[in-house]
Amino acid sequence: MERSLTHLLSDVHFPGGRMAFVVGPRQVGKTTLAREMLRARGSSDLYRTWDDLAWRRAFVRDPYGFVDAYRPRTPGRRPLVGLDEIHKHPRWKTYVKGLWDTRHDRVDVLVTGSGRLDVYQRGGDSLLGRYHQYRLHPFSVREATDPASPPAQYDPDETLARMLEAAGPPTRRARGAFEALLRWGGFPEPFVRQDARLLRQWHRERRDLLVREDLRDLTRVQLLSHVEELAELLVLRSGALLSYNSLREDLQVALESVRSWIAQLQRLCFVYLVRPFAGRIARALRREPKLYLWDWSEVTDEAARFENLVASHLLKWCHFTQDWGHVPLDLYFVRDKEKREVDFLVTRERRPWLLIETKLAATTTPPALHWFAQRLGVRHKMLVVANLREPGTAGDVRVLDAPSLLSCLPV
Numbered sequence: 447m448e449r450s451l452t453h454l455l456s457d458v459h460f461p462g463g464r465m466a467f468v469v470g471p472r473q474v475g476k477t478t479l480a481r482e483m484l485r486a487r488g489s490s491d492l493y494r495t496w497d498d499l500a501w502r503r504a505f506v507r508d509p510y511g512f513v514d515a516y517r518p519r520t521p522g523r524r525p526l527v528g529l530d531e532i533h534k535h536p537r538w539k540t541y542v543k544g545l546w547d548t549r550h551d552r553v554d555v556l557v558t559g560s561g562r563l564d565v566y567q568r569g570g571d572s573l574l575g576r577y578h579q580y581r582l583h584p585f586s587v588r589e590a591t592d593p594a595s596p597p598a599q600y601d602p603d604e605t606l607a608r609m610l611e612a613a614g615p616p617t618r619r620a621r622g623a624f625e626a627l628l629r630w631g632g633f634p635e636p637f638v639r640q641d642a643r644l645l646r647q648w649h650r651e652r653r654d655l656l657v658r659e660d661l662r663d664l665t666r667v668q669l670l671s672h673v674e675e676l677a678e679l680l681v682l683r684s685g686a687l688l689s690y691n692s693l694r695e696d697l698q699v700a701l702e703s704v705r706s707w708i709a710q711l712q713r714l715c716f717v718y719l720v721r722p723f724a725g726r727i728a729r730a731l732r733r734e735p736k737l738y739l740w741d742w743s744e745v746t747d748e749a750a751r752f753e754n755l756v757a758s759h760l761l762k763w764c765h766f767t768q769d770w771g772h773v774p775l776d777l778y779f780v781r782d783k784e785k786r787e788v789d790f791l792v793t794r795e796r797r798p799w800l801l802i803e804t805k806l807a808a809t810t811t812p813p814a815l816h817w818f819a820q821r822l823g824v825r826h827k828m829l830v831v832a833n834l835r836e837p838g839t840a841g842d843v844r845v846l847d848a849p850s851l852l853s854c855l856p857v
Contacts (some may be wrong), residue, residue, distance in 0.1 A: 447638065448593035449479050450857050451582055454770065455556070456483065458598050459578060460526075465546055465555040470582035471715035471740045472655055473648075475634045476558040479582065480528040483556060487526040488519050492553070495530035509541060513549055526554045533559050539573055546576050560660065560714070580769045583762040584632025584740065587852035590623040596856050600772045602794060605763075606826060608854040609846065613837060616849035624849040628755055628832075631743030649744055653677060660714050672697055673707050680708075680717055680737060685750040685757075687781075688719065688737045715740050720757060723778035723791050725798065727821050731781040749806045752832045752848070753789060756804050759852050760790055766857045775799075780822070786814040791822070798822040804848075806832045811840045 451468065459466050468476050477495075484490045494501050494512060504511065518525055527545070532538045546555055557577070588595055616624070630636045636645045657673050679696060690708070694701045711717050719735035739745060742754035757777070764775040775794055780801075781787040792800040801824050803812050808831050815827045827843045834847035 447585070447590070447634065449475060449582070450589045450593045450596050451580060452479055452483060453594045454596055455580070456486075458770070459580075460554050462578075463550070465542070465557060465573075465577035467577050467579040468556065468558045468582050469560070469579060471584070471633075472560050472660070473633055473635065473652060474582050474584055474715075476560075476582055477530055478634070480530060480556055480558050484526050484528050488523055489516070489525035489527070492516055492525055493528040493530070494532075496532050496534045497530075510545060510549065513545070513553060524554060525552070526556060529555065529557045531559055532557060543573055543576065546573075578769070581765045583765065583857075584758065585627065585634065585637055586632065586759050586762055586855065586857060587620055587623045587627060587849060588855050588857055590627065590637075591617075591619050591853060596766065596770075600767070600770070600856060602767065602773055602775060602799075605854055605856055606800065609828065609851060610826075610844060612846055612850045612854060615837070616847055616853065620849040620853040624852060628752060629743070631741050632758065633741055633743075636743065645743065649741070652741070656711075656714050656716055661710055669699070669703075672699055672703075673711075676704070676707055677711065677716065680711070681739065681744050683737055684739050684742070684745045684747075685736060685753045687731075687734045689734065718761065720761075720777055720779055720790075723780050723793065723798070723822075725822055727780070727782060727818070729783040731783065736779055752806055753804050756802070756830060756848065756852070757790065759855060760792065760802070762857055763855045764792070780818045786817055788812070788814050788818050791818075791824075798824045800824065800826045800828070802828045802830055804830050804832075808834050808845070811843045811845075815843055816841075 455466055468479065470476055481493060484493050492513065496502065513527060516525060532542065535541060542557060626637065626640065630640050630645060636648050657670055657677065661673060662670065676693065676697060679693060690701055690704050693704045697704065712719065717737055717739055719737055721735050722731040724730040724732045738754045738757045742751050742758060745751040745754050760777050764777045767773060767775045773794060775792055776796065778791045778793060779787065779789055780791050788801050789804050790802040791798055801815055801819055803815055811829055819827050829843055829845045830848050830851050831845065832848050834845065837846050837850065839845060
């Protein structure tokens with residue numbers, strides 16, 4: 447399937463003359479994206495992965511030999527070099543810098559890697575000014591139905607206007623994409639194949655790769671069985687406030703161990719955290735984040751899975767604005783000590799902009815939407831329902847079915 451990032455890289459990024467780094471969860475489609483882009487350029491022979499032992503042997507003798515020996519099959523078309531998992535090389539920054547500094551007049555360079563690539567970049571970036579980094583997310587409703595949709599020039603007000611104007615039932619295509627994503631998740635293999643047995647196998651194998659390979663390679667964690675147990679507990683806590691102390695008690699380990707393990711699972715794109723927004727709200731929750739999974743298909747509770755799906759779509763929207771230099775959006779939630787809560791707050795340039803509450807079925811408008819909107823000065827309030835008979839407006843709250851809202855997003 448096509449990916450939105452493919453069009454953005456081809457049409458917007460590479461004409462700007464820098465390398466592209468693409469990071470994201472394991473098995474989200476980074477290698478497939480790279481191979482497809484190289485094939486479209488007619489330079490499939492310029493794909494290399496550090497996992498290829500034969501190339502690593504040739505690398506010792508002539509690190510850039512495969513680039514120098516390449517002869518374009520289509521004269522006038524600029525070749526694209528694809529480097530996958532190159533961050534596993536101890537001096538990968540020096541290698542990539544040398545490739546770009548000496549050969550950028552002849553080739554474009556695409557570097558892909560798992561969430562670890564972002565970790566390995568830290569600590570004095572010798573590549574500064576030579577690349578932009580982009581995050582590849584799982585499929586969304588918009589990407590599944592219209593992958594070429596993100597424009598080169600983008601304004602969040604256009605998305606908001608589409609949301610406010612959305613009326614009537616969603617298209618059959620949007621509804622089908624939403625239901626498939628809710629059931630199978632947004633990772634390419636299970637989403638495309640839609641097989642329950644394969645999905646269960648895929649969950650187990652991905653978890654093993656993350657914990658027993660990636661986490662072991664990235665850190666010196668010895669108690670992998672405890673981390674596996676932690677991962678199981680986190681799946682059950684999707685959409686809930688994250689209590690490190692509660693997890694510590696369940697696992698019978700030190701509090702700092704729990705904090706460290708969750709931080710590593712964030713870096714490896716197993717979970718992500720949404721922080722509370724306090725602003726000027728009296729008695730607002732300020733510290734405890736909410737936890738969500740990158741693969742929401744692991745969540746068994748239907749309401750929690752739906753909330754996780756919406757959170758992932760909104761996070762993808764925010765990351766799109768940040769990665770591509772548009773007006774920056776950020777994702778939060780709001781809650782106070784009286785337990786009033788709204789699921790999501792989208793800020794625009796750090797100012798409250800849009801409040802969104804999610805429900806599985808149509809209900810009355812939550813009072814917390816009005817309460818927080820008044821105190822935060824937010825004009826735009828939305829209730830997003832998974833199974834909605836008739837979209838409309840309840841007072842000044844826009845009531846939308848989920849497929850319609852999610853198909854309004856740019857990615």
